[in-house]
Amino acid sequence: MAELRENLARLQAACDNPRTQLDYYLKQGKKVVGCFAPYTPEELVHASGMIPMGLWGGQTEFQKVTAYLPAFACPIMQANMEFALNGVYEGLSAVIIPAICDTLRCMTQNWRFGVPSIPMVPIVYPQNRTSPASVDYLISEFETVLTILSTVTGQMMNEKALCRTIEIYNEHNAAMREFAQIANDHLDVVTPKVRHTVFKSAFFFEKEEHTAIVKEITAALKEQPVHNWTGKKIILTGIAFEPDEVLDILAEYELAVVGDDLAHESRQYRTDTPVTGGGGLKRLALQWNARKGCSLIHELDKPRGKMLARMCQDTGAQGVLTGLMKFCDPEEYDLPFLENDLRQAGVHCTTVSIDQQSSSVEQLRTRIQSFAELI
């Protein structure tokens, strides 16, 4: 139990102060590349011998960013830009920005001119994934990323390194999925906040290191008797569910998170890279084409509602809570269908607005309380 607490505390410390993690790696002489939300080819950074670190916003006051983005821009992007303009990210060798939504298209350009001290590497993922040509196109995007990365960092990868990286990432995916599953037997220990910490911390550690810590946590949980959770169980969906204060409200109303479809959390880990089927870059492209149920990736039939209803069945969850990231248009388009499909499947659902800044958290309390009573 002591080891479990220590491991969880270590992950919490990294989430509370990612800058310390960055400095720790820099002191070791390692190069770190910032990876913008929601998807970047982290594997290319890792295979080049560098450390990918996630940039998913955070709590800050929006001041300098107002010279770049309007108030109705995605709060994650506003926070990333504010941090960058304040020098919080100094030390990063580069950032990778996926132009996956309209705001992110613009972020590639805002960064390019606003933060000249940290080179920007753009990537444009294909959206017409039923087209066989999307694979070759994405491989060429990966190659462009690699070329720019090697130019600005001086570090290159080889095929052997990439294949090993893919194994490491698949192992990490599996470790995260296993944690999520085992956690549901220990909802007394794995509170919504603890669960979130385990997922979020993945963006601040070397992958192998994080896998090892998560495996230890899972093993420690397995050693404990199964806890009989008497509160309610829910699934979270959305881009991210933060800050911690919102998760504390869930705990307050005895709502346990038994699964998630958050871009920040499980969406990252539910699709492995195929172990066969070509070179590393091709297999990474095939992984992209196999991703399902994400608002940021074009897919017909709007499958998220049905997917979430199945997740409720599988986990025994009584409801779905959507954390709608403020001004996130891809999620806003999904929401009406998602809610209708859930209701038709007899699953309770409620939406709360998320903007990462703690000032608005108390406004969510009433909605969460009503949701808790409803289910």
Added chain:
Amino acid sequence: MSEPVVNPGTEQTAPPPKPKRPKPKSMLMIGEQTAALFENARLAKERGEKVGWSASIFPQEIAETLGLNVLYPENHAAGIAARHQADPFLQECEGALGYSNDLCAYAKLNLAYAAVLNDESEIELPDGGKMVKPDFLLLTNNICNQLTKWYENLARQMNIPVFFIDTCYNPSDYVTETRVRYVRAQIDQLIKDLCAFTGKTWDEERFKEVMKISQRNSYLWERANGLLDHKPAPIGGFELFNYMSAMVCNRGKTSTTAIMEQLNAEMEENIRLGKSTFPVEEEFRVSWDGIACWPYLSHNLRTLKKYGINMVASSYGKAWAIEYDDLDGMARAYCFASTNGDNATTMIGRRLEALKRFDCEGTIYHVNRSCKVMDCQMMEVQRQLSEQAGVPFTSFDGDQADYRNYSEAQFETRIQGLVEVMKQNKEAKSNG
């Protein structure tokens, strides 16, 4: 922002309305062409043929070659907004349909309209449903990513297929060859799939013919835009917005060639006579950045007219001047058509060229609440462009279709501010 309040006490003494200027022939032709577009779609539907809805910068030449009837939701939504008929659609979309008010107002209007066609809503259609229910959708994302989501939703709502060309954002200053290959492969597949779905046959000769017409139309459209470089400009720049439907919806048609030739002739005639349709003396020449603020077009115009400001360059309308001469060229051209799909360097380069060519003295930026892809890099573009061109700018909050996102007072104040700076610059210039 509400419409100006009429004071009942002044009604009887108000001067009689000024007689309206007769519409030029080219405008009458546009009216006929638009009516024919909707009527042909209705008749096709009656005959049991499949009718499509299309994104506005989809390669229209494909549908034209196949002889398909296609309608344009963005263009249609702009029309509804301009006629001040948007409110019930916006209310329905944000109410019963459950969409966020943060979304693009064109999408909101159209999703609500589609709900009526799909028997999910009972709001009255002010145009009697002339935007007939589609059997398929034609999608490109060169304008924005919201279109992709909007069309995903339409497809699910009406259970119809989407034929999609992913044109990819260009972070580079050019369209990479790998993008051209990807887009070209999608075009080839789309033509096959569309033929299979509609039962039509691809005729290469017909395509070449349509491409030729489309190129001629693009040339004439570009030329008409270019004629605004005369001083004074032969027409009020806002008038060109009226002709956009010809380029958006009918780019591959000979009827557009006739309209564009007529428009060019009318503009040349004005130049020859030293006349302009701009109703007051052209004191200042400006460029307009962003989509028209359709719900308040007349207020925009009135305010600009008050100061003698003619909008002679627009970044928007020229997106439909698409030039190419084969399918590879088409792939490249549609990736590079809209500056929304291009990086800031390309965007700034195109605007700088326009500011110089049209001798603009200022720029007006429409901070269009519907359009994050335009707004989220606008500030950086403003800074760089103003510095490079030495031209002042102002911006105002508005929306392409949501009348709630505009303040007449703000627009007037901002324009007044811009005029003061332009006046000072003018005086400084004349004083050497």
